[in-house]
Amino acid sequence: MIFRSKYPDVAVTDRPLHEWVLGEASGRGTRPALVDVSSGRTVTYAELAALVRGLAAGLAAEGIGKGDVVALHSPNTVLFPVVLYAVTAAGGTVTTLSPLATPAEIAKQLIDAEARLMVSVSPLVETARTAVELVRRQTGRDMEILVCDKADGYRSVLGLLNDGVVPAFSTDPAVDVAVLPYSSGTTGVPKGVMLTHRNLCTNLEQLNGLHRVDENDRVIAILPFFHIFGLTALVNNALRRGATVYVHARFDLDAFLTSLERDRITHAYVAPPVMLALAKHPAVGKLDLSHLRRVICAAAPLDAGVQAAVADRLGVEVGQAYGMTELSPASHIHADGNQDEPVACVGHLLPSTQARLVDPDTGQDAAEGEPGEVWIRGPQVMKGYFGRPEDTDATVDADGWLHTGDIGRVDEDGNWFIVDRVKELIKYKGYQVAPAELEAILVQHPGIADAAVIGVDDEEGNEIPKAFVVPMTGVPISAAEVMAHVEGQVAPYKRIRRVEFIEAVPKAASGKILRRRLREREPAGS
Structure with missing residues (x-):
């Protein structure tokens, strides 16, 4: 059975990203677009448009043009959107990098994405330099690192600003890649999502059909811009609609709560750990949050009780959204004003979006009322994985259905619920953690014969990576040693948090790890 959105279709938008988002920016003049909450620095819409034009011309003068990939390695800053749109205005593609990534992780992405240039910030420039050196050693290619601020020995992107003209080039919005974020998808290692x-x-435009933001709104930006949820909700959508974005370089609970009240925030987009703080932190009850109208939670499953507690405590509309990087990223969202939606649902299908629920064992549509794997078809489905046609074909079938790897159900009113996952991906506080990536690191240890990783719940309900390790015969190894081995090679959110030693990793005849067997070893409720 094919489920269709109950909302009218929207027209396919064949416009360059920077033009669509910033088309009205100059006309908004001195209206604030971006505010750095730590320094108070404000970029108006007219300034934003001018900065993008100037940097696009500067990048073009440096030889960046159609099809070139620029790596953006930065926490949230007011210049992050400037670099993003300047690159696309010059004809290029932006691949976003986590500011928490290690040099080895960055180098792997730089090589895979075929990046020509890297943009970073001074606190991260040594990590960036080490990564670029790794790229040079492995490929013989070198690339310059620019910074958004100032760092000795590095040019600033602001130094590239000029009044020149970007050379003319043709854009095919249906084909040309604007952003290349990395996602593990349903299985395997991180891949470039085109x-x-x-x-x-x-x-x-699909989101705008259900969830509205306008020039009177003030949006708090604590989600990382490099993540597709933050990039869409806090950058592209907020700036397209003329809202003011209050930029936090990193999440700090006290700063977040202070900003909610002081900056009279109207819209907050958060991940489940922040929802837990909003539900329980004593300081929340002392704040004047009368301006706050909407809280949207996504990036990982949200407990129904926490959602209800936040809505009751704050007296605001609280809803969820659902999607994945491969969906640009949204397919479902809680519609504004739809107070009848049950808690824990992820809302309704966006306009121009179709869905199926498919039995993962048979490949046939699930029986009416039964859960199944969520398949999505619509204009938001990615072009594919960069340089990985086989992975693309395994995720998007010949009929255009993207197989999400999530198990969902839909009720008679069209409310959707995500109830489980087929895929192996671990979601630690909204960050993606690929078991295969951690397993490859684990087995490099001389004391480990084999290993498998699954996600388990910790005491606070967060999904964390747990390693099942088969020790080498006669080689003593401790859980602490296992965790330390991985910790030194990955970003903090990818660290192994628990270790269990076993005699053998359960595998199918094909060699595929039987993770379900490992999950069955876990105590009920963990």
Whole structure:
């Protein structure tokens, strides 16, 4: 059975991303677009448009043009959107990098994405330099690192600003890739997700059909911009609609709560750990949050009790959204004003979006009322994985259905619920952690014969990576040693948090790890 959105279709938007988002920016003049909450630095919409034009011309003068990939390695800053749109205005593609990534992780992405240039910030420049050196050693290629601020020995992107003209080039929004974020998808290691201008711009219009933001709104930006949720909700959509974005370089609970009240925030987009703080932290009850109208939670499953507690405590509308990087990223969202939606649902299908529920064992549509794997078809489905046609074909079938790897159900009113996962991906506080990546690191240890990783719940309900380790015969190894071995090679959110030693990793005849067997070893409720 094919489920269709109850909302009218939207037109496919075949416009370059920077034009679609910033088309009205100059006309908004001195209206604030971005505010750095730590310094108070404000970028108006007119300034934002001018900075993007100047940097696009500067990048073009440096030889960046159509199809070139620029790596953006930065926490949230007011210049992050400037670099993003300047690159696309010059004809290039932005691949976003986590500011928490290690040099080895960065180098792997730089090589895979075929990046020509890297943009970072001074606190991260040594990590960036080490990564670029690794790229040079492995490929013989070198690349310059620019910084958004100031760092000795490095040029600033602001130094590239000029009044020149970007050379003319043709853009095919349906084909040309605007952003190349990395995602593990349903299985395996991180892969470059090719999101076209059409994908991203049309998804903004799909969202606008259910969830509205306008020039009177003030949006708090604590989600990382490099993550597709933050990039869409806090950058592309907020700036497209003329809202003011209050930029936090990193999440700090006290700063977040202070900003909610002081900056009279109207819209907050958060991940489940922040929802838990909003539900329980004593300081929340002392704040004047009368301006706050909407809280949207996504990036990982949210407990129904926590959602209800936040809505009751704050007296605001609280809802969820659902999607994945490969969906640009949204397919479902809680519609504004739809107070009848049950807690724990992820809302309704976006306009121009179709879905199926498929039995993962048979490949046939699940029986009516029964759960199944969520398949999505619509203009927001990615172009594919960069340089990985086989992975693309395994995720998006010949009929255009993207197999999400999530198990869902839908009720008679069209409310959707995500109830489980087929896929192996671990979601630690909204960050993606690929078991295969951690397993490859584990087995490099001389004391480990084999290993498997699954996600388990910790005491606070967060999903964390747990390693099942088969020790080498006669080689003593401790859990602490296992965790330390991984910790030195990955970003903090990817660390192994628990270890269990076993005699053998359960595997199918094909060699595939039987993770379900490992999950069955876990105590009930863990």
